[in-house]
Amino acid sequence: MSLAIDILSGLGDKSPAAIVVTANGRRLLLDAGGALHPGDPTTWARGLAVDAVIISHDHIDHIGGVSELDPETPLYCTPLVASALPKGRAWQPLPERGTCWIEGIPVTTGQAGHSLGGVWIHLGVEGGIFYSGDACLESRLFPFDVPPSARIALLDASYGTYDQPQQACVDAISEHLNRPLVFPVPESGRALEMALWLASEADARGLSIAVDPSIRANLKTLLELPATLRRPGADEAIAALLAREDAATPSLRLISDRDDTAAQWPGYQLLHTGYLTPSRCAELAADKILWQRWNVHLRASHLVALADQVGACQVVPLFTSLAEPGLSAWRALLGPRLHALPTLHTALHPTFHLEAWSPA
Template structure:
C-alpha cells in the first residue's frame, strides 16, 4: 500500500496545522488551521479538496481554515469542538476514545491532554501514522490517553527544545504573585488550571464572567473528559466576586479573557490607568502582548500547555516510532538531531 504524507502547513514554524494523507486513491486532511493573527498569510488550503476533514481540537490554528474549504467535504470532530465550527457547518462525530472507519481507514482517537475534548489521531496504515494535534502530559485538568504503536509520529513541538518542568513554572509564577495581578487567559484553557492552583495555594483569586461561564459549562460535561476528581474540585472553587475593589493588602489575582490582552476584561484592565496591578502573560504572546512586555506594562511567565522535549521523547518511545517529525516550531536541526537521533525527519512530503 502506497501512502503519501504531505505537511501542508506546520513544519519549521509556529504555523497553522494542516496535514494531508493520500492512500488508496483517497485523501484525508488532518486539521485545517487558520492564522493565529488576522493579518498573517495563510494559503495552504488553496486547491485542496480532500475526501474528509478530521479536526483534533478547537483552537484557531487547527480549525480556523474550515470556513475556506468547501462545505460539501465531510468533516469529523468531537461534539465540543463542533460548537466552534462555522454556523450551519455539518459534521460527523469522532469518538473521544475509540475507533472509527473513515474512507476505508481505521482511525483510533484518544484524549490529548491539551484542551477540552481535544484528541490525537492514529491511522492504521503503513505500520501506523500518529498525529498528536496539540498535546500535553502536564495538564491539571485534561487526561492524555496512551496511543497504539505507530511507525510515523507527527508530534506537537510548539515549545521547540524547551524542557522546563511545570513545577518550576509554577514556582516562578508563584514568586511573582505578591501583589495585585492580572493574568490574561483563554477561558477554556489555562483559566481553570490556574484557578485550581490558586485555590490549592490559598491565594486570593477571582475570574471574569467569560471564565465563570466556561467553569459552569465544564461541570455539566462527561466526567471522563477530565482527570479523576477534577469535577469535584471545580465544584468546590470559591473565587472572590469579580467586582471586589482593589486593595493593595489583598494581592488579588484576576484571571480574565482574552488571552491576548486585547479584548474582554483583560483588555479593559490593561488599558485602564486606574488599574495598578501587574500584568502577567502565561502563554502564546501575539504582537499586543509582546508590546505590553516590551513597554514594561506586562511580564511573561510560561505555564506549560504544550509538551516539553522530554515529553516528546517519551511519546516517541511509547509509540516505538521509527520516524518522528516535530511540528509547530522553528527547527533547530542540530538540536533535534541530538534529541531524536536517526528517528528525526524534516521532510514536507513522506512516502511510506
C-alpha cells in the same frame, strides 16, 4: 498502494496546523489551522481538495481555517469542539476516546491533555500514523491517553527543546501573585486548571479573585462530562470554584484572552502564560507585560518519551523552528528518527494491511 503525508502548514515554525494524509486512495486533512496573528492570510487552503477533514481541538491555529475549505467536505470533530466551528458548518462526531472509520480508514482518537474536547488522532494505515495535535502530559485536569503504536509520529513541538517541569512554571508564577494581576488565557485550555490553582492560591494568601464567565461555563461543562474525561480528584475543587462568587475588586483576574493590551487594564499587570504574538513580544521587551509559561504542550523529554512509547521510526517535530541550532538539537534528541521535511512518502508496509484493523 502507497502513503503520502504532506505538511501544508505547521512545519518549521509556530504556524497553523494543516496536514494532508493520502492513504488507500483517500485524502484526509488533519486540522485546518487559521492565522495565529490577526490579519495574516491563511494560504495553505487555496485550491485544496480533500475527502474529509478531522479537527483535533478548538484553538484558532487548528480550527480557524475551516472557513477557507469547501463547506461540502465532510468534517469530523468532537461535539465540544464543534461549538467553535463557523455557524452552520456541518460536522460529524469524532469519539472523545475510541475508533471510527472515515473514508475507509480506521481513525482512533484519545484525550490529548491540552484542552476541553481536544483529542489526538491515530490513523490505522502503514503501521500507524500518530498526530498529537497539541498535547501535554502534565495537565492537572485533562487526561492524556496512551496512543496505539505508530511507525510515523507527527508531534507537538511548540516548545522547541524547552524541558522545564510544570511545577517550576507554577512556582515562578507564584512569585508574582503579591500584585494585582490579569491573566489572559485561552478559555478552553489552560484557563480551567489555572482557575483552580489561582483559587487555591488566593485562599492560601487571603487574596480575592474573579474568573471570566466563559471559563466558568467551560469548567461546568468539564464537570458534567463522564468522569473518565478528566483527571481524578478535581471534582470537588471545580464545584467549589463554580459556587464561589467573583470579588468586586479582585486582585487576581483570570480572563478569556481577547487580544487584551496592557493599556486596557490600568492598575493591573498583565501576566501572559502562553504564545506571544509579535506585538506582545514588543510589550514584553518594553516591560509593559509579564510572561511566564504554564505548560500546555509537550516539553522535549515528553515528546521523546511519546515517540518511544508509540515505537515511531520517523518523528516530525511540528510547530517549532527547525533552523539551526534547533535542528541539531532535535537530531540529538531523536537520532535517525528525525524527519524534518514537509513531505513523507512511503510504500505500504509489507506486514501491515488495512484489513488487519477492525472497528472498535
